[in-house]
Amino acid sequence: MGREESAAQAKEAAKAQEAANAAKKTAQRDKQWAVGVKDTSSEAEAAAKAAEAAARAAARKAQEAAEGGLPVVKAKPGGGIVMSKCKLCKKPFDPRKGCPC
Secondary structure, three states, rough: OHHHHHHHHHHHHHHHHHHHHHHHHHHHHHHHHHHHOOOOOOHHHHHHHHHHHHHHHHHHHHHHHHHHOOOOOEEEOOEOOOOEEOOOOOOEEOOOOOOOO
């Protein structure tokens, strides 16, 4: 009977070892997942801030256009700036800098 008993004990020991290894492996995976989890709340806040900033910039540009601010700069295909003509002195000027008169 010793042979069957030792085989049964070995089988039970193997099952116990498998269960222990599975628990250890699960714990290790959970630990790695906990480290790798990324906090995305700051990304959501940054996206909200960027959206607010874009809305403020659009509102500012709309207000400048309504108040007759600097003219819209047109770019040439070659990359140069299209010079504008002053309504008062009739001289060409760079619209980014404004007329010197």
